[in-house]
Structures are given as C-alpha cells and as structure tokens.
Amino acid sequence: MIFRKPCTWIIIGFVLFNLCFIKKLKHTRLAILLGLVIASPLLLEILLFWNNDSFGEGLKSMEKSISLLLFPVFILGNYKRVQFIKLLQFYSYTTTVIVLFFFIRFIVVYPDLIDKYLGGTDLWEMGYSFSNSIGIHAPALNMHLAFVAIISMYFVVYSFRKNENVAYKLLRILVLALSFFFVLFVNTRMALFNVIAGTIIIFFYEVIRYYNFKKVAAIITFGAVLLGGILFLFIKNNPYMKEKYSTVTFAYMDKVGKLDEIENPEAKVFNSFVTRVSIWKSAWELSLDHLPFGVGASDGKPELFKYYKQTNQHFLAKYEFPTHNQFLDFLLKFGILGPMVVFLYIFTIGYLGYDLKNAIILSFFILFLTSNLTDDFLLRFDGIAFSGFWFSVFGSFWLQEKATACKERLIA
Structure with a gap:
C-alpha cells in the first residue's frame, strides 16, 4: 500500500x-x-x-x-473467506518491518542528514526527507503508520486479554513502540492526533468493557508510560516539535489569502494552518463559480493553480498547492454531488464501526475523516x-x- x-x-x-x-x-x-x-x-x-x-x-x-x-x-x-484479525496482524507486522528496513537504510545512505538532525539543524524537514527517500508524501506515509500504530495498540491489549505467552506480549509491545516511533519521526500533526484518538477508542471499547477497575488502571498506566516515554524522549531530542505544535501551526492567521505579504513564506508558513486556510478559501471561491457540476475530475488542479495566479497569490501558485481538503476537492471537481459522495464514502465506514462496536474500524473512520479534512x-x-x-x-x-x-x- x-x-x-x-x-x-x-x-x-x-x-x-x-x-x-x-x-x-x-x-x-x-x-x-x-x-x-x-x-x-x-x-x-x-x-x-x-x-x-x-x-x-x-x-x-x-x-x-x-x-x-x-x-x-x-x-x-468472497466475504466469508476474509480473516479480519489475521489480516490486521499481517499488515501491522509487515508494514513495521518494511519501514524499519527503510529507516535503517536512511541512516546508512544519508549519514549527513542524520548528523544534521542530531545536531538540531533543520528538524522541520526530517520527516519529509525520510518520506522522500522512499518515494512517498509524508502525510500519506504517516496515515499508513498511524493506522499501524493503532492496530499495534489493539494487539497489545488483545494479547493481555487473551493471556498470550510472554514472548507474544513482548513482540506486540515492540511492534507498538516501533510503529509509534515512526509516526513521531515522520512527524505530521494529524497522524499524532489520530494515534491518540485511536488509543482512546481502543481503551474505551477493548479495556473498559472487559476488565475490572484495577486492571483498567494498570493497563492505562502501562500504556501512558510506554507511549509517554517514547514521546518524551523524542521531544527532548527534537525541540522543533514543541515549536511546530504551538507557534508554527497557528502563526500569521491574519494573513489568510495574503501569504505574499509575509517575508520568506517558505520558511515561516509552508506547513502552517494559515496556508491551508488560504488554499481552502481559493478552492471555495472557485467552486462557487462552477456550480452545479464543477470543473471536471481532470481539471481540478489546473483550474485551482490558474486561480492562484489570477488572484495574485504567487506563493500558492509557485508551489501549486492542491486543495488539501477532500470535501472541497470534490466540490471543485464535481459540484454539489462531490461532497455528498465523500460524506457517504467516509461516514459509511463510521457506520460499520459503530454497528459492530469495533475499535479498529472506528479508529480508521476517525483517521480517514480527519486526514481528508486537512488533505x-x-x-x-x-x-x-x-x-x-x-x-x-x-x-x-x-x-x-x-x-x-x-x-x-x-x-x-
């Protein structure tokens, strides 16, 4: 995938x-x-x-x-032949092993980048450099990794509930620790949010429902220490993360649609929320001009890039930012029917999870919904x-x- x-x-x-x-x-x-x-x-x-x-x-x-x-x-x-639990387990293990291989490769092939990041230089580009080294967009990679981390958390709880032997428990904890570390390393905000949201859903559905208070408290403490410890160590060695999740994210919100007024916007707002909102504003305005059927599936990006130039938004035009919101993307391409189809597609996943009371499916729904609100x-x-x-x-x-x-x- x-x-x-x-x-x-x-x-x-x-x-x-x-x-x-x-x-x-x-x-x-x-x-x-x-x-x-x-x-x-x-x-x-x-x-x-x-x-x-x-x-x-x-x-x-x-x-x-x-x-x-x-x-x-x-x-x-072939729905009767689908083995849900085995598929989840295979997917989480193999994806973690594959990403571990490419992480080791990244350390070996790009030692200059590793030295730079260890020295605290240009930490904002670290996750993107790693993602680019394996040929994938960082938010897309982290969407996969966030789901793997959620599955891994589920299997840690599953292992204790089924009272598996110590080797299995340690293996599942190791996979969880690695997958969560990779989410932090690629370091996209929505992925971290979704891992936290998925963890809460899993504890609600898989821990509180099946265990007494003492065991619930013990499991929550164990999970908090494990994930909190990894998060603490990562932030300690990556001070940019504090800045990214606070001042950088919501900086220059008074410059929506006027990013060119910011000196050196590439350095200051490339990954900021103000850039997303400026893109959404342009996509919304252009979509309203092409109702009810939109501009066409193949013409969404070209028409949006053209609109950036027409409205003198040179920073957005230079980097040709897509809509970064699936509801707006389909509104632009397909008109009124577009957001309705996106809503039907994503929220049906949510219905399946709710109907089955399944933590994994509900977590996937939250993951895919929030990912498509910002991408x-x-x-x-x-x-x-x-x-x-x-x-x-x-x-x-x-x-x-x-x-x-x-x-x-x-x-x-």
Whole structure:
C-alpha cells in the first residue's frame, strides 16, 4: 500500500487470481449495496466524465480509482473467506518491518542528514526527507503508520486479554513502540492526533468493557508510560516539535489569502494552518463559480493553480498547492454531488464501526475523516487503494457478523 508501483502490480495479480475462481464469488444484496458505496467516487467520475476538458486526462484520473471497483467485487464477493484479525496482524507486522528496513537504510545512505538532525539543524524537514527517500508524501506515509500504530495498540491489549505467552506480549509491545516511533519521526500533526484518538477508542471499547477497575488502571498506566516515554524522549531530542505544535501551526492567521505579504513564506508558513486556510478559501471561491457540476475530475488542479495566479497569490501558485481538503476537492471537481459522495464514502465506514462496536474500524473512520479534512487522499492512488481495500475488508467482516446473527435468530 505504501509504494504505488508494487501495489499496482499486486492489485493486478490479486485480480487475475480471483478471475481464475470467479465462479466462487457470491454477492448478497447487502454486499452489492456496500460495493456501490465503496465504488461511489469512481461512479461519480464516470457519471460526470463529460465535464472533463481532456478525454485522456479524464481517463488518467479515473484509472487511479479503479481499485474502488475491483476491491469490493472480489473481497465482498468472497466475504466469508476474509480473516479480519489475521489480516490486521499481517499488515501491522509487515508494514513495521518494511519501514524499519527503510529507516535503517536512511541512516546508512544519508549519514549527513542524520548528523544534521542530531545536531538540531533543520528538524522541520526530517520527516519529509525520510518520506522522500522512499518515494512517498509524508502525510500519506504517516496515515499508513498511524493506522499501524493503532492496530499495534489493539494487539497489545488483545494479547493481555487473551493471556498470550510472554514472548507474544513482548513482540506486540515492540511492534507498538516501533510503529509509534515512526509516526513521531515522520512527524505530521494529524497522524499524532489520530494515534491518540485511536488509543482512546481502543481503551474505551477493548479495556473498559472487559476488565475490572484495577486492571483498567494498570493497563492505562502501562500504556501512558510506554507511549509517554517514547514521546518524551523524542521531544527532548527534537525541540522543533514543541515549536511546530504551538507557534508554527497557528502563526500569521491574519494573513489568510495574503501569504505574499509575509517575508520568506517558505520558511515561516509552508506547513502552517494559515496556508491551508488560504488554499481552502481559493478552492471555495472557485467552486462557487462552477456550480452545479464543477470543473471536471481532470481539471481540478489546473483550474485551482490558474486561480492562484489570477488572484495574485504567487506563493500558492509557485508551489501549486492542491486543495488539501477532500470535501472541497470534490466540490471543485464535481459540484454539489462531490461532497455528498465523500460524506457517504467516509461516514459509511463510521457506520460499520459503530454497528459492530469495533475499535479498529472506528479508529480508521476517525483517521480517514480527519486526514481528508486537512488533505485530499481520494485524489491520491495510495489513499484510494488504502481506503478501498480496508473499507472492503471492514465490509466483509460486517457481512460475516450479519450472517452469523441471522443464523442465530433462525436457530432460536
């Protein structure tokens, strides 16, 4: 999921494998309905394909979303075979090992950068340098890593609840510690917020429900000491983090739409909230000019960049910032229907988690919702494939639980 080309080839292999066993697919009415929701961003692109200025660019935009059709067809069609817990465990372990490998590679291949960061120089670029070294945008990488950290926290609690042996417990704690460290190293604000939110959800659903007060207090203390200790050590060695999460984030809020009035905006507000708000303001104004159908899927970015130039926002035009908000991105591209589809797509994940009372799915919902409020992950292949795959897996688990409940009612 982290790497576009390997992920694309794996999806192709996955599809070809399933085509060999296409007769085994069984789609219930609920599965078809859920599949349509998962594929809704792609279906919206098809519905409004005529609105693209370029046929070729329209097809290129649509190609990124094909997995939103393939995953529900083959995963929901085989929902009885999906092993939810094993998939989560495999995903968390393998992703952590892969990122650990690239972290070690980063230390070996870029010793000059490591020396610079250890000396406290340009700490703001550390996470981005690491992400760029493996060819992925930092917020996208940290969205994956935040989900891995949440899963790892779940399995630590799971290990104690199931009373697994000491080796398993230590392994799960190690994976949690590594995954949380990687979230801090890449250091994006929403990822850290989502790990904290996911941890709270897991404690509410998986700890408070199953343990007495003494055990709850002991587990919370253990979790706070483990994560708090890692956070303390990281902040101690990365003083920029205090600045980033306080003064940098909300600096220059009086300059919304007027970033060029700031001296050296690259250094002062490149990652600040004022830049996001300035982008949103421009996207909103441009969207209102192109209602009800938007500018077209392939023309969202070019039209926004053109608008920056027309409104003399040279800093935004120079770096060609996309919308950084999925609701606004779809409003700009598809008009009124756009935000409605994003809402349906994301909040259906939330409904599945709420209906199942499942901490992992609810945490994913919060993660993907907040990530798309400050970024646009249904615009990127990694966000599309990531959400489409897990949405289909969550849907399969939901269908399994519905089928089990139905059988129990029939037996009763």
